[in-house]
Amino acid sequence: MRAILPLCILVALLLVLPHAGPWFHAWMPTLSHPLYARTSFHALTFAHLGLVFAATLVATVLGLSLGIVATRPFGRSLLPTVRAVAVIGQTFPPVAVLAIAVPLLGFGAAPTFLALVLYGVLPVLGQTVAGLDAVPPAALHAADGMGYGRWRRLLEVELPLAAGPIMAGIRLSAIVSIGTATIGSAVGATTLGSPIVEGLVGNNPAYVIQGSLLVGALALSVDGLLGAFERYVRRL
Amino acid sequence: MTTDVRKAPFLPVAVLCCLGFAAVWLPFLHVAPNRLLSGVARSPHEIVLAVAWLAVAGLAWFIRSRTLAIACVSAMVVALPWLAGHDAGRLLDGAAPTSRVQTGAGFWTMWLAAGLLLLDRLRGLSLRWRAATWAAIALAVLSLAMGGAFGDIAIVREYRAQRGVFIDAFWTHVALSGTTLLLALAIGLPLGAWAWRAKRAGGVLLGVFSFLQTVPSLALFALLIGPFAWLARAWPALGALGFGGTGAAPAVFALVLYALLPVLRYTVTGLDAAPADARDAARGLGMSRWHVLARIQVPLGLPVLLSGLRIVAVQTVGLAAVASLIGAGGLGRFVFLGIGQGATDMVLLGTLAIIALAFAMDLLFQGLHALAEVRA
Known part of the structure; x- marks a missing residue:
């Protein structure tokens, strides 16, 4: 339910905003360009979503595999180090990760992508480890007793039981990514943050409002959808 | 079973030493003509650093003394920034006064690997010993900084200028x-x-x-x-x-x-x-x-x-x-x-x-x- 209202607002904004120039002109008559026109709002929204989707996908694959390795018998000794990296990594602000990526990769979408991936791995990793650790020993013994091999036990018992927390990690990762991708427009990525940053620099409040409304609706929609999916997974 | 006990705690060392060893081939320092231009990569001590990482891994494998490992890795955590500062000074010798020597990805990766390695080896010790080790390292780095050992690194110059x-x-x-x-x-x-x-x-x-x-x-x-x-x-x-x-x-x-x-x-x-x-x-x-x-x-x-x-x-x-x-x-x-x-x-x-x-x-x-x- 929480997904439907923001999603409706997002669709309405995407339909209405391109034609809202006269309204913004009536509201702020002193502005010569009341409507952001450098890139269409649809293109910005798709670029933003694409960047976040690709980064979250890579972060999920990395975080999930690292989390699985660190909870296997052969990798157990890595667990404290993995935990330490996750805890220390969380104290790095997203802006800092973004700023470190720029000297390595230059301006544009590439440093933003790197920052999103690096930062997005941590929640997935943390939740994967927590989820796999919380699988009741009774379930593991039952699987062993039924003659399940290691792989089958992982795929058919442990991962399904840990799916709820893992999904929560993916959701958090995606939401943080949407926020960081917005700031990424300050280092040259084309996202929904671009109207905001250009509006702030060029003193154009109309651009700022257009970008903020869209990115806010987008974040709430994605959060609602992933939250609904998480509840569905937990109920299984 | 005994081989498992021997092998298990070695895995973090192996992974982190591999990371540090690989980082030897990333640029340790960059020399730039001024603060706005990008620099040329320089890694003056590739062989020494590579040998150091192998030595740490080897020591952890053959002599499984925790004290020795902690001493070695602590020395590494202090020595890396010192080395960067020392090299920066030598690279700036005779260069234009606007030149900057920036620490590169190699330095940061190695420092991170060394820090994580120390964190791993200190695990299981009492809080007092862990705090004492980190305090000693902080003190050593701080006294190096007071002595001006990092004065030629670009960030320190930027700090002085602003x-x-x-x-x-x-x-x-x-x-x-x-x-x-x-x-x-x-x-x-x-x-x-x-x-x-x-x-x-x-x-x-x-x-x-x-x-x-x-x-x-x-x-x-x-x-x-x-x-x-x-x-x-x-x-x-x-x-x-x-x-x-x-x-x-x-x-x-x-x-x-x-x-x-x-x-x-x-x-x-x-x-x-x-x-x-x-x-x-x-x-x-x-x-x-x-x-x-x-x-x-x-x-x-x-x-x-x-x-x-x-x-x-x-x-x-x-x-x-x-x-x-x-x-x-x-x-x-x-x-x-x-x-x-x-x-x-x-x-x-x-x-x-x-x-x-x-x-x-x-x-x-x-x-x-x-x-x-x-x-x-």
């Missing part, structure tokens, strides 16, 4: 974060106590704030400019207090909104930390509600609240960096101004300061948490 502005920005950042924390506590604690008592209304309140938490920080900051500009125009007295459209006021407002959710959540969890049976028993003994709160719930809930405040503080320091985009100042200004000018050293200086501040907040609240837990 010392006044940097210190101002640093204190602005601390003030923004501190004000936010105090305000969030002043609002969040009573509100959290109310949410704890009125469970349903409290749930709605938490829902509203988690909704707000989802909105990207830049969007929330930017959206507040309009209302604050209007406030300043409608009540000029507020404008005189600094309530312009941009600046610190909307920044602190947005930061408090972000900080309130964790404060509320941890206040509720903290008040729940005392079991209902214990509260009932205390009431039965004739204690008043305030007595129960002061004698039982606060001491038991304080550690929970402090662990929450740790998250709030770290988050606030990071978000305050974004606030510089709406003119609130702080260390974020160094980052975004540096990005705009293409001055990598300036970006790194701001970034490292933000990370250090977040880390200091983390340590401070961890310490307070440990203290509260001992007293509880």
Whole structure:
């Protein structure tokens, strides 16, 4: 339910905003360009979503595999180090990760992508480890007793039981990514943050409002959808 | 079984030494003609560093003495920045005065690997020994810095060139974060106590704030400019207090909104930390509600609240960096101004300061948490 209202607002904004120039002109008559026109709002929204989707996908694959390795018998000794990296990594602000990526990769979408991936791995990793650790020993013994091999036990018992927390990690990762991708427009990525940053620099409040409304609706929609999916997974 | 015991603790060493060994072939230093141009990669000590990493791995494999490993890795953590400073001085010998020597990806990766390795080897020792080791390392690096060992590295030069502005920005950042924390506590604690008592209304309140938490920080900051500009125009007295459209006021407002959710959540969890049976028993003994709160719930809930405040503080320091985009100042200004000018050293200086501040907040609240837990 929480997904439907923001999603409706997002669709309405995407339909209405391109034609809202006269309204913004009536509201702020002193502005010569009341409507952001450098890139269409649809293109910005798709670029933003694409960047976040690709980064979250890579972060999920990395975080999930690292989390699985660190909870296997052969990798157990890595667990404290993995935990330490996750805890220390969380104290790095997203802006800092973004700023470190720029000297390595230059301006544009590439440093933003790197920052999103690096930062997005941590929640997935943390939740994967927590989820796999919380699988009741009774379930593991039952699987062993039924003659399940290691792989089958992982795929058919442990991962399904840990799916709820893992999904929560993916959701958090995606939401943080949407926020960081917005700031990424300050280092040259084309996202929904671009109207905001250009509006702030060029003193154009109309651009700022257009970008903020869209990115806010987008974040709430994605959060609602992933939250609904998480509840569905937990109920299984 | 014995081979397993021998092998298991070696795996982190193997992984981290491989990381450090691989980083030998990343650029250790960059030599740039000035602070805006990008530099040429230089790695003057590839072989020495490669041998050092192999030696650490070999020592851990053949002589499994923890003390020796800790000594070696500690030496490495101190020696790496010293080596960078020393090489920077030699590379600058006879170069133009505007030249800069920046630490490269190789240095940072190796330093990180060495730090994590030390963290791994120190695990299992008592808190006193761990703290003593880290303190000794910090002291060694600090005394090297006092002795001017890092004076030729680009970030240090950037700091010297912009010392006044940097210190101002640093204190602005601390003030923004501190004000936010105090305000969030002043609002969040009573509100959290109310949410704890009125469970349903409290749930709605938490829902509203988690909704707000989802909105990207830049969007929330930017959206507040309009209302604050209007406030300043409608009540000029507020404008005189600094309530312009941009600046610190909307920044602190947005930061408090972000900080309130964790404060509320941890206040509720903290008040729940005392079991209902214990509260009932205390009431039965004739204690008043305030007595129960002061004698039982606060001491038991304080550690929970402090662990929450740790998250709030770290988050606030990071978000305050974004606030510089709406003119609130702080260390974020160094980052975004540096990005705009293409001055990598300036970006790194701001970034490292933000990370250090977040880390200091983390340590401070961890310490307070440990203290509260001992007293509880």
